[in-house]
Amino acid sequence: MAEIVAARPLLAAERSVYKPAAGADIQHESATRTIRALGQDVMAGIRTPPPPARGLSGTWPYAGTSYLRQWLFSADPLPVSLLSKRGVTRSDAISRMVDRAVTVWPGSAAGEKSTTLAGQIRDASGTRNRRQAIALYRRATATLCDGVAALAGNALWLMKSTRKPEGAPADVTAVLWETLRLLPPAWMLFRRGGGAFAGLHPEIGAQDRVALFPLLMHRHPDYWSDPLEFRPERWAGVADPENTPAFMPFGFDGARCWAKHLIVPLAERLVKVALDSRLVISSPPQEAHIPLRSLLSVRFDAAIGV
Numbered sequence: 001m002a003e004i005v006a007a008r009p010l011l012a013a014e015r016s017v018y019k020p021a022a023g024a025d026i027q028h029e030s031a032t033r034t035i036r037a038l039g040q041d042v043m044a045g046i047r048t049p050p051p052p053a054r055g056l057s058g059t060w061p062y063a064g065t066s067y068l069r070q071w072l073f074s075a076d077p078l079p080v081s082l083l084s085k086r087g088v089t090r091s092d093a094i095s096r097m098v099d100r101a102v103t104v105w106p107g108s109a110a111g112e113k114s115t116t117l118a119g120q121i122r123d124a125s126g127t128r129n130r131r132q133a134i135a136l137y138r139r140a141t142a143t144l145c146d147g148v149a150a151l152a153g154n155a156l157w158l159m160k161s162t163r164k165p166e167g168a169p170a171d172v173t174a175v176l177w178e179t180l181r182l183l184p185p186a187w188m189l190f191r192r193g194g195g196a197f198a199g200l201h202p203e204i205g206a207q208d209r210v211a212l213f214p215l216l217m218h219r220h221p222d223y224w225s226d227p228l229e230f231r232p233e234r235w236a237g238v239a240d241p242e243n244t245p246a247f248m249p250f251g252f253d254g255a256r257c258w259a260k261h262l263i264v265p266l267a268e269r270l271v272k273v274a275l276d277s278r279l280v281i282s283s284p285p286q287e288a289h290i291p292l293r294s295l296l297s298v299r300f301d302a303a304i305g306v
């Protein structure tokens with residue numbers, strides 16, 4: 001898998017957050033500016049008190065996604081904050097209207113509060129740059145909130161399904177690494193043309209599309225003891241989990257996730273809020289629905305204080 005990922009750079013169309021927008025590739029400089037802005041907003045969010053815990057009640061991972069949006073991005077003025085609202089993104093027509101409204105958004109009066117990511121839209125010069133900044137805001141906030149809600153939800157569900165009577169395990173970081181192993185949100189990596197990979201394996205043809213499965217490697221019995229067991233203890237004292245053989249929750253060098261340093265700290269904060277607020281999962285243990293989507297996220301219902 002590592003050799004396939006290293007064989008060629010990702011094609012523009014294979015990228016998720018940074019695939020082309022407004023008819024042009026995303027320039028490296030604008031990609032790095034976006035990730036820095038997102039980093040500032042996440043770190044600022046982690047330091048602010050979370051929204052009321054009742055927002056965690058409902059169907060996960062959606063409840064987690066909305067809660068994170070409110071926590072991190074609700075300071076943004078309308079119409080920017082509408083860009084990533086679920087009701088809006090589900091309709092192409094409404095999405096286009098909001099895009100247009102943001103394109104003509106005059107930017108802010110002095111003192112108006114907004115995230116650093118929204119500032120990228122305000123400061124973009126020219127229509128194409130502004131439309132790209134809008135696309136990057138929408139994709140970056142969606143990837144972050146959906147991904148972290150999936151990871152935190154998977155962790156809460158695994159804890160609930162396996163929790164011992166004496167209560168929640170103390171080491172939430174270890175719980176998250178073990179969740180990234182057993183139920184990794186990015187469960188499959190995908191490449192579109194096999195040309196560059198054909199020499200690596202006799203069965204890969206030049207026209208083939210190639211799917212790689214971290215989900216399976218993370219359960220491979222040659223690399224993991226009790227691979228199907230949820231055992232956060234296996235990460236105790238592991239200084240750099242990503243150096244563990246057969247473990248690739250954020251991909252490999254060459255296409256490794258640019259946001260990985262943000263994901264675990266934010267998910268940790270969210271899981272702790274859920275545990276402190278006594279979020280109760282009402283779906284049956286050991287059994288859950290996982291739709292076949294690009295993000296692996298367990299569906300369950302949860303409520304505060306029932």
Ligand code: HEM
Pocket residue numbers: 005010014015016017018035038139140141143144145146147148151185186189190248249250251252255256257258259260263
């Ligand atoms: C829980 C959340 C996330 C997970 C589990 C995750 C996982 C991954 C994985 C597995 C890859 C490798 C993909 C491949 O080789 O095909 C990757 C790449 C990448 N991720 Fe993430 N990611 C998450 C969130 C984010 C966010 C919020 C951003 C930025 C806004 C981001 C930006 C990137 C970028 C830029 C790449 C490199 C590929 C490229 O150049 O386009 N990721 N991520």
